[in-house]
Amino acid sequence: MITQPAGSVMERSTGNLLEVHDLTKHFAVRGGLLGTKAAVRAVDGVSLNVKPGETVGLVGESGCGKTTFGRMLVGLIEPTAGQILFEGRDITKRRSKRDRQDIQIIFQDPYSSLNPRHTVGKIVAMPMVVNGINPPGGVRKRVQELLELVGLNPEHYNRFPHEFSGGQRQRIGVARALALKPKLIVADEPVSALDVSIQAQVINLLRELQREMDLAFVFIAHDLSVVRHFCERVGVMYLGKLVEVGTREQIYGNPAHPYTRALLSAVPDATKIGESVGRIRLQGDVPTPLNPPSGCRFRTRCWKAQELCAQQEPPLSLKSNGTIAACHFPEDGTLIA
Amino acid sequence: MTTQTSSAEPYLKVNDLRVRFKTEDGVVKAVDGVSFSVSRGRTLGIVGESGSGKSVTSLTVMGLHNPGRTEITGEILVGGRNVVGMLDEDVRKLRGNDVAMIFQDPLSALHPFYKIGKQIVGAYMVHHPGASKATAKKRAIEMLDRVGIPEPMRRFDQFPHEFSGGMRQRAMIAMALVNDPKLLIADEPTTALDVTVQAQILDLLNDLQKEFNSAIIMITHDLGVISQIADEVLVMYAGRVAEHGSVEQIMREPQHPYTWGLLESIPSLHGDPTADLKPIRGNPPSLINVPSGCAFHPRCPYRMMNPGPCDVEVPQLLRVREAGHQVSCHIPEERRRTIYRDEVSEVGVAQ
Numbered sequence: 001m002i003t004q005p006a007g008s009v010m011e012r013s014t015g016n017l018l019e020v021h022d023l024t025k026h027f028a029v030r031g032g033l034l035g036t037k038a039a040v041r042a043v044d045g046v047s048l049n050v051k052p053g054e055t056v057g058l059v060g061e062s063g064c065g066k067t068t069f070g071r072m073l074v075g076l077i078e079p080t081a082g083q084i085l086f087e088g089r090d091i092t093k094r095r096s097k098r099d100r101q102d103i104q105i106i107f108q109d110p111y112s113s114l115n116p117r118h119t120v121g122k123i124v125a126m127p128m129v130v131n132g133i134n135p136p137g138g139v140r141k142r143v144q145e146l147l148e149l150v151g152l153n154p155e156h157y158n159r160f161p162h163e164f165s166g167g168q169r170q171r172i173g174v175a176r177a178l179a180l181k182p183k184l185i186v187a188d189e190p191v192s193a194l195d196v197s198i199q200a201q202v203i204n205l206l207r208e209l210q211r212e213m214d215l216a217f218v219f220i221a222h223d224l225s226v227v228r229h230f231c232e233r234v235g236v237m238y239l240g241k242l243v244e245v246g247t248r249e250q251i252y253g254n255p256a257h258p259y260t261r262a263l264l265s266a267v268p269d270a271t272k273i274g275e276s277v278g279r280i281r282l283q284g285d286v287p288t289p290l291n292p293p294s295g296c297r298f299r300t301r302c303w304k305a306q307e308l309c310a311q312q313e314p315p316l317s318l319k320s321n322g323t324i325a326a327c328h329f330p331e332d333g334t335l336i337a
Numbered sequence: 338m339t340t341q342t343s344s345a346e347p348y349l350k351v352n353d354l355r356v357r358f359k360t361e362d363g364v365v366k367a368v369d370g371v372s373f374s375v376s377r378g379r380t381l382g383i384v385g386e387s388g389s390g391k392s393v394t395s396l397t398v399m400g401l402h403n404p405g406r407t408e409i410t411g412e413i414l415v416g417g418r419n420v421v422g423m424l425d426e427d428v429r430k431l432r433g434n435d436v437a438m439i440f441q442d443p444l445s446a447l448h449p450f451y452k453i454g455k456q457i458v459g460a461y462m463v464h465h466p467g468a469s470k471a472t473a474k475k476r477a478i479e480m481l482d483r484v485g486i487p488e489p490m491r492r493f494d495q496f497p498h499e500f501s502g503g504m505r506q507r508a509m510i511a512m513a514l515v516n517d518p519k520l521l522i523a524d525e526p527t528t529a530l531d532v533t534v535q536a537q538i539l540d541l542l543n544d545l546q547k548e549f550n551s552a553i554i555m556i557t558h559d560l561g562v563i564s565q566i567a568d569e570v571l572v573m574y575a576g577r578v579a580e581h582g583s584v585e586q587i588m589r590e591p592q593h594p595y596t597w598g599l600l601e602s603i604p605s606l607h608g609d610p611t612a613d614l615k616p617i618r619g620n621p622p623s624l625i626n627v628p629s630g631c632a633f634h635p636r637c638p639y640r641m642m643n644p645g646p647c648d649v650e651v652p653q654l655l656r657v658r659e660a661g662h663q664v665s666c667h668i669p670e671e672r673r674r675t676i677y678r679d680e681v682s683e684v685g686v687a688q
Binding site: 061062165167168195196197198199200201203204207222223224225226228229248252262263264266267268269270271272273274279281282283284285286 | 386387487501502503504531532533534535536537539540558559560561562563564565584585588589598599600602603604605606607610613614615616617618620621
């Protein structure tokens with residue numbers, strides 16, 4: 001599932017659609033007294049593979065680097081180091097037109113991600129126009145097909161984004177992402193700006209499209225229950241690092257990393273009334289990525305942390321519960337639901 | 338109006354509140370006949386989607402509406418005094434002292450130009466004109482400490498931008514509680530926060546309520562938050578109350594199709610992850626043009642029409658068998674119980 005950072009780079013494709021090795025992004029900022037240069041270590045060596053048609057979720061608190069990671073996959077941010085392989089081709093520095101078309105993104109905010117001065121038809125057609133693609137039957141016909149596919153009325157071709165509700169706008173964003181028949185879609189918080197009753201509509205739409213078109217997804221979200229309903233495999237990020245990867249059943253049923261357990265137990269559970277028992281409470285906030293803690297980055301908030309955790313960074317390795325996790329003192333035991 | 342199980346006289350009583358805004362497009366009926374009450378030491382959760390009138394209800398209680406554009410009828414009794422029609426000056430004395438509010442976004446609710454300490458001291462001095470600056474400062478530091486801000490002395494002299502999101506929300510809670518309010522209104526206080534910080538803030542609110550014995554109104558769209566913190570729940574839809582009851586009644590035996598829809602559509606940490614979610618069809622209505630009859634009828638899978646009553650007559654909020662549980666729905670109670678047991682209780686969060 002996950003490749004060890006070094007050495008394995010030379011191994012050629014093992015049926016993976018996407019292979020990410022040790023991807024890193026440091027943003028330079030000016031800090032300190034004398035304006036010395038510092039770096040925000042937004043993503044710090046993340047490796048992840050995605051198979052064709054697979055849905056992989058990325059969860060973590062704000063500032064953990066999940067959005068930066070997603071944007072690097074699409075090519076919106078240039079990585080500082082590391083490698084991205086798409087179908088075995090290195091697309092880290094430059095990517096062909098075909099590769100660009102094959103990886104698309106759905107944004108979080110359906111209000112700011114659609115140009116208010118363009119009609120829906122123009123917005124959805126734009127990827128085809130930019131790429132000089134003339135689908136059989138013409139662009140207009142294809143756009144109307146796409147609108148129908150995402151559950152919008154094709155007649156609304158000439159309307160503007162403000163005439164649609166939040167859920168419908170997100171559908172427009174989905175149609176645009178599908179316009180070039182991509183193989184991989186990076187969905188960055190696609191439902192978090194929507195009302196609860198609308199969230200379910202969009203999640204169902206994405207699931208249906210994923211199944212029908214055999215799309216691979218990297219699904220970035222902070223809502224753990226949404227990710228559980230969409231992704232077969234889940235990665236948990238903390239302060240720019242991947243701390244645990246496993247199947248849905250492993251991550252939600254028996255995770256090894258204390259952080260994963262803490263995250264899960266912090267989700268307010270609508271099936272339990274009143275204060276729930278045995279919840280893990282994390283103290284404080286996520287430390288700054290300007291100067292992350294030594295050793296294990298989670299140790300400052302971890303209730304199991306010991307000497308070793310401050311001295312040595314735990315490597316990602318296979319744990320007894322079946323997940324790959326970075327922890328010196330992993331947990332094993334089914335979560336009590 | 339509302340039946341109240343608590344023994345004490347409710348601190349806040351809202352009777353048949355109606356709020357209308359005049360806009361260029363027409364009259365927005367933001368709140369349309371809402372009644373509820375909250376006693377000290379109790380938490381009322383108000384659930385609803387955007388545009389359901391939940392925030393307008395709370396802003397009206399605080400007197401934070403634009404009087405030129407707003408038309409308010411009904412009664413809002415805070416500790417026995419009616420806020421509707423009260424002089425601005427009197428409302429100002431009430432606000433921040435007896436009634437305080439926490440907002441969703443602490444970054445825009447705190448003034449970026451003033452130090453946190455100064456803002457809290459300000460909130461204290463306004464309602465304690467005789468107090469010395471030293472007393473106010475001591476009180477502010479005490480509050481910062483009480484809401485779990487480490488090194489309150491140092492934090493007192495920092496600006497909002499030097500605080501993290503969770504710390505800002507704590508500072509805002511400290512400011513809201515500095516005058517020991519009897520009613521605290523929290524409008525989506527944790528929506529902008531991460532889950533781990535959200536859990537901390539909800540715990541804090543629970544502890545503080547025990548300590549100060551305040552009444553709390555918690556406005557949220559998250560039924561998980563509701564079930565953790567609320568004693569009573571008001572479900573709002575299109576400016577009206579769809580259902581009102583204890584948290585057990587709403588979460589375990591809901592009787593309104595809209596509440597069912599909410600419970601069914603939320604993805605959960607339990608149950609079959611591969612099953613499709615069951616969304617509520619359609620979109621929330623515009624408050625300028627509320628559907629006739631029951632506002633939920635265009636989206637309701639169990640509506641009764643041809644001939645009405647669902648699309649013709651607005652259903653009244655009526656008591657059901659259990660005390661304290663009220664539902665506004667035309668479907669007969671027995672049928673609602675059958676539908677819930679047979680069709681709804683197996684899906685999603687409902688169980």
